[in-house]
Amino acid sequence: MLQAALRSGTAGRRAVFEVFARSLPAGRRYGVVAGTGRLLDAIEAFTFGPAELEFLTGNGIVDGPTAEWLGTYRFTGEVRGYAEGECYFPGSPILTVEGTFAEAVLLETLVLSILNHDCAIAGAASRMVHAAGDRPLIEMGSRRTHERAAVAASRAAHVAGFTTTSNLEAGRRYGVPTAGxxxxxxxxxxxxxxxxxxxxxxxxxxxxxxxxxxxxxxxxxxxxxxxxxxxxxxxxxxxxxxxxxxxxxxxxxxxxxxxxxxxxxxxxxxxxxxxxxxxxxxDGYGVGTSLVTGSGAPTASLVYKLVARADGTDPGAPLRPVAKKSTGKPSRGGRKTAVRRLDARGTAAAEVVSVGEPAPAGHDRPLQVPLVRGGEVVGREDLAAARARHLASVAELPATALQLSKGDPALPTEFAEGGPRR
Amino acid sequence: MLQAALRSGTAGRRAVFEVFARSLPAGRRYGVVAGTGRLLDAIEAFTFGPAELEFLTGNGIVDGPTAEWLGTYRFTGEVRGYAEGECYFPGSPILTVEGTFAEAVLLETLVLSILNHDCAIAGAASRMVHAAGDRPLIEMGSRRTHERAAVAASRAAHVAGFTTTSNLEAGRRYGVPTAGxxxxxxxxxxxxxxxxxxxxxxxxxxxxxxxxxxxxxxxxxxxxxxxxxxxxxxxxxxxxxxxxxxxxxxxxxxxxxxxxxxxxxxxxxxxxxxxxxxxxxxDGYGVGTSLVTGSGAPTASLVYKLVARADGTDPGAPLRPVAKKSTGKPSRGGRKTAVRRLDARGTAAAEVVSVGEPAPAGHDRPLQVPLVRGGEVVGREDLAAARARHLASVAELPATALQLSKGDPALPTEFAEGGPRR
The missing domain is CATH 3.20.20.70 (Aldolase class I)
Incomplete structure (x- = not known):
């Protein structure tokens, strides 16, 4: 795709990709955003070195000009999204990546693999945490999943409220308290x-x-x-x-x-x-297999879809909403803004997702924060902040959110036509 | 455990750990050994550097003598096991690790995380390959699993018969043919x-x-x-x-x-x-989510159990079989030898697992090969060899092995008392 777009002159078109889930895992009441901190590190480190380029050209996978472009690749665009620990629902635009088509399309697998894994673990972990009440949970699943996924799983479980982990590398790398x-x-x-x-x-x-x-x-x-x-x-x-x-x-x-x-x-x-x-x-629970396998939902099934792009490569060219039209997997074009609509008591009532800016309302909590600006990471934070946010985000949901039985998402997602972006 | 064993003087006792599955994922007919090649690389690279040691001592996780021991750690023992691509059944001793207790117990998480992941993927992949008949399969699941697990999943799928992968890093690192x-x-x-x-x-x-x-x-x-x-x-x-x-x-x-x-x-x-x-x-299938999540069984649920150990630390001290005795999860003590018993036509009839050497029989195919000797890897091979072995191993099974419906394992596992080890 990159090579063909570079050759056809469309690679430089401004593009907006959105990450969202078409649905939650069967019967779950809410999803949990996790992996954001890992993703920011990974975007910063995502480049192509000599070994990669030699493989790509030596095996005829990309041509010379594409390899040259990859050799200087570094993401220079914008990323905003739901902060780590926040709950999400079907259609929530949990991450928005904007840049040239070429630089943004290259991030698809990186973004999805990190978020699909970590959100799956955190979504399962959060349910276990609430089922355990005040009793602490120890993450002990390292030996039941891929050796590096284990470290990420431990981090995601901690975001969702697990107290400690038996994975010492998660302690060293992310500061998750360890136990054994x-x-x-x-x-x-x-x-x-x-x-x-x-x-x-x-x-x-x-x-x-x-x-x-x-x-x-x-x-x-x-x-x-x-x-x-x-x-x-x-x-x-x-x-x-x-x-x-x-x-x-x-x-x-x-x-x-x-x-x-x-x-x-x-x-x-x-x-x-x-x-x-x-x-x-x-007095406490140790959880292994079911945690690291997402308790029946080992992937969050998030997708990364092009929702808007410019007609040409002029920096000022307006963005045009785009969407796939055929049967089965429809998507909604246009860059979205999301707020959590609260009632007078502060309990969440709906996830409102608008193309453009939403109509202002008294009890709307904005959900998207800047994460990368002009290629520089601006959204880094302590794991403790994500943990606290997750607790607050769940506490704001209606009581049905904590039911373990299968059912509808705890909030409806309302798609609205917003005003022009300010 | 390491610290306490070093202090009590038991760390140097000769120990034998075995990896096996208590059962296959619900209704599966056979399991597939995969990840052996990755594991051999990982054992060779498994050491503790200054950053790890500083974390362990700085946080009071291990004491000084333990950190010193870890600082010079390198596995010097023996590993043998089922060769990569081989089919396995409940109780098959797919890997045997022998060394001092200290050096062998440290490998538990590394061994299990690699084998549990890769065997889960290969087990699912093999069923897809046989369902597809002569039509090629493309592995396209990278974005639905952890970013590094994705590379391993692609390799495991190829062992089990997938033709190509969309994961370019799997192409670069393991030579899996790429497509997109x-x-x-x-x-x-x-x-x-x-x-x-x-x-x-x-x-x-x-x-x-x-x-x-x-x-x-x-x-x-x-x-x-x-x-x-x-x-x-x-x-x-x-x-x-x-x-x-x-x-x-x-x-x-x-x-x-x-x-x-x-x-x-x-x-x-x-x-x-x-x-x-x-x-x-x-003419061909691309498979993503269901492959990288093991099609309902994201972990192979393999365990790593101490089955024998010496009474003292003398190099010549005899090994004594040991096993947990309480309810729920029994295990069998003693180092096992496994053969696949074939009928006169060469069709597999049983997995025969003996403590010690099995009684010789005309149509037994030995299943264990040396992988590490005195800490040196001796079992490295091309991915092509594992692919060919898997095809041959499945072809040898009775026809029921290829049924997709849920049922019993295609072979019964027979536990026998063997003769003394020669």
Whole structure:
């Protein structure tokens, strides 16, 4: 596409691409924007070096002039979008990329791959967080997904409210707080469970979490309290009927004089499994597979569509809305502006998406912020800001948003014709 | 775990970990080993640099002696396993890692994340390849998964029989043949569909693939043949009832004197959608989302379990089988050997997994090959070898293996007590 557009003279036409979801994953009530911070780093670093260019020309994939153009490529355009952590709905224009066609079309796969992955994880994570109520969640899914996706998944889960991660690289790279417990292999390595617990306590202190289901849970809990006393931080249960075992273990710990020792449960938990344990004496959850696979929706299915472009390459040429017209996957032309319409109490009532500027209203919260201006990243922020925004964004939604059952999106998306862009 | 084991003196005990799946994804008939080549590269590169060590010590995650140990870490043990492309079944010991506990336990997340991802993709890809029969498949899912997982997914799909990929980095890094077509944005960029087609043909030649469903399919096909004549390589249909549209387009192309112009279809295809188009005049399929998400099974759910370890750290100390004993997730102790038992015609009849060496039989095909010896990679091979092995491995299975319907694994796994290891 790039080569043909460079040759036909259309590559320099001003173009606007929008990222949106045609729908949420089946039955979900809201989506969560995540990955924005990663995307900004990636846009900044997105260039073509000698190895890439040699591959492209050596294999006849692009011609000389295209390779030359790629050799100096750096995105110089504009990006605005929903800030990280914000909730979104079908049709929400969560990212808008504007530049020449050539520079903007090259970002499609980068933008979509980062947002499709991270939004999928955050969307699932947010439901788990709300199902867990005040109890903390540990992200433990690294081994169930691609080795680099794991680091991104951990970051996205933290944006959506997970407390800690077992992925140390996510701690190093993004500052996500880390946590961990021992595996069954650690117990099996030692001559007895008692030896294993002694070794862990000697090295990590009484505040550590001991895994108690390698052989016999009751015996393990007795051994743990015998060795660490009431200062024992936590025990972890990874198998069996988690609610029933947790109740037995709670009774045992209390009876042994360790009422402050916490109980952490793990083992194929998803948002439904977490919700089902609401009444059990559980102090924290570790979640793996279902988190990193988006709990049934491993991609957010976001698309990147050309919605407007200039007729010529003059810098001042007006932008013309464009849209695919055939059956099945319609799209709406024109650059969109989005606001969240609130009622008098501050509860969200609708996602209003307008071509051009929306008619002003008293309780509209604008949703798009500048992220890249003239190729320079301007939207970088702390992960803590995204976490806080996500909490606030969910709190603003109507109560139906927190239902785990399948249903319609918590807000309707209203498409409006706005006024001319100011 | 590492720190506690270093301190308790058990870190140096010889240990054997095995990778296996407790079950296949619901209803699948076989699994596919993929990612082995990536894993060997990753094991070779797996070390801890100053930035990692500073993070670990600066945040109190490990103590000084542990950081010092990590600073010189390099895996020096043995790895053997099923060769890449081989089919596997529940309980198949697809990878065996042997070394000190410390060096082998550190590889758990690396090994599982690579194999869980790549096996999931290859397992789904193989079903699509067999559903497509002789028709080629293009991998086009990069934008629906994490940006680096996309490259690995493309490689895994190729192992399982996909012909080409739209991921150029997979072409550069792994030699996967690349292919691509234009997007709707390219047509919308131009003043008319005719202009867009002219630009593409001028740049890429008549053998290119023109996307014909931006406005009106019939008009687009007429324009395409008008411009390129019977030499037009292919047209792509991305929306509507793909079978019905393909039939109309085939008739139109034939009527316009372009019987050799191929028809490529794309648009939310999975193995079932591909199979449903078997009777339609389709010459190739492009598959995206369903491939990179494992078509409903985004992780292979492989686990990494300690199955044997020495009682002490003497180099000659015998290995003792170990296994977790509590409810829910039992495992079998002892280092396993696996063979595929064949009948007199060479058709596979069972996966036989023995602790120790299996009793010799006339038609057993050994499944494990050496991959790493004394820390040195010895199992590297061309992607072409893995592709050929996968074809042969599937061809050897009973016919039920190719059924898309949900059912039992195509082979039973028989656990046997073998003789002493020779």
């Amino acid at each position: 417990t021992a595996a069954h292999a650690f117990t099996l390595l030692h001559d007895s469970e008692r030896h294993a617990f002694e070794a862990q306590l000697a090295s990590l202190g009484d505040g550590t979490t001991l895994l108690v289901d390698t052989y016999d849970v009751e015996r393990a809990v007795r051994t743990a309290v015998d060795l660490a006393g009431p200062a024992l931080g936590a025990v972890r249960i990874d198998s069996g009927d988690l609610g029933a075992v947790a109740r037995d273990v709670r009774g045992l710990l209390d009876g042994l004089g360790a009422p402050d020792t916490r109980i952490v449960v793990t083992g194929d938990l998803d948002e439904y499994g977490i919700a089902a344990l609401a009444a059990a004496p559980v | 077509t234009a997007a709707h944005a390219f047509t919308l960029l131009h003043d008319s569909e005719r202009h867009a087609f002219e630009a593409q043909l001028a740049s890429l030649g008549d053998g290119t693939t023109l996307l014909v469903d931006t406005y009106d399919v019939e008009r687009a096909v007429r324009t395409a043949v008008d411009l390129a004549g019977p030499a037009l390589g292919a047209v792509r249909i991305d929306s509507g009832d793909l079978g019905a549209v393909a039939r109309d387009v085939r008739g139109l192309l034939d009527g316009l004197g372009a019987p050799d112009t191929r028809i490529v279809v794309t648009g939310d295809l999975d193995e079932y959608g591909i199979a449903a188009l078997a009777a339609a005049p389709v």
